[in-house]
Amino acid sequence: MEKAKIIINTLKKNGYTAYFAGGWVRDYLLNHKSDDIDIATDAKPEVVEKLFSHTIPIGKAFGIILVIINDSKYEVATFREDFDYSSGRRPKKVSFTNAEIDALRRDFTINGMFYDPLENKILDYVNGKEDLNKKxxxxxxxxxxxxxxxxxxxxxxxxxxxxxxxxxxxxxxxxxxxxxxxxxxxxxxxxxxxxxxxxxxxxxxxxxxxxxxxxxxx
Incomplete structure (x- = not known):
């Protein structure tokens, strides 16, 4: 978690918003330990590549850059909105957006929350915490x-x-x-x-x- 916080801190210091996202947040609220941390940000992929010395553009067209910190790998994804799922699996087009719209494109409410590890704050646009409590x-x-x-x-x-x-x-x-x-x-x-x-x-x-x-x- 500390290595992932380095990414959050770097992005924030450079004026961007950044959170832990998805399944890690769900597991954190359930007190389940997880090292599978994904990061969501308003920084564009090109910015992420410039801010970190070790990166791999694993899905740059979809806003996803792999950032490597001391041999640990983290997917850093730009907030996005998806369009045209004609294949029934992946969008053909995306546009970069904000955290709230990004949350609304995700699958299930319990997977749609964000967490700010520097402020210890949950962002929940989809009532995920409520559904987590309801099981x-x-x-x-x-x-x-x-x-x-x-x-x-x-x-x-x-x-x-x-x-x-x-x-x-x-x-x-x-x-x-x-x-x-x-x-x-x-x-x-x-x-x-x-x-x-x-x-x-x-x-x-x-x-x-x-x-x-x-x-x-x-």
Whole structure:
């Protein structure tokens, strides 16, 4: 975490906004230790490359730069809005924006929060903390839209439910059932296997398989 804070501090000192983002924030609030820290910022990719000496442009078109600090690697992503998910997996176009709009493009409310490690402050534009307390998996905004954008999110919802023992919220569940039959070929078998492999380590794995069958994903 201390190395990741170096990135936050550097960006802030140069006049930019920067936060820990996504799954790390969720795990932090659940008191689950995680070293998988992603960083979101309003600094453009070119700026990130200039500010840090060791970087790899792993997804520069999408605003993602890998920053290496003392052999530790962190994805630094510019706040963005996504457009045209015609493939059912990735946007064809993005535009850079602010933290609130960036949060609204993410998958589930519990994954849509930001954390400022220098001020020990949570930024929550999507009521993620409330849903975390309720122990529910809920799509951000329109569940139908979220799953049409990225079909793999349907499997991910069940994986998160399996991992934390959370319920899948009603509209989110209905949307998964509605689009389950379109999972393939939008999502490769390999990506689904990756998600299932992650699920195997959870106590709720058998229940997750039953849920996938119930929802029409198997």
């Amino acid at each position: 529910i998996i809920k799509a951000i905004g329109d569940a139908n839209k979220r799953f049409l954008e990225d079909k793999l999110r349907m499997i991910r919802a069940i994986r998160l439910s399996s991992r934390f023992g959370f319920e899948i919220e009603g509209k989110t569940k209905k949307a998964i059932i509605k689009y389950a039959s379109s999972l393939f070929p939008a999502v490769s078998i390999e990506r689904v296997v990756q998600e299932l492999t992650k699920m195997q380590q959870y106590k709720g794995f058998k229940d997750a398989l039953l849920m996938m069958f119930e929802y029409g994903l198997l």
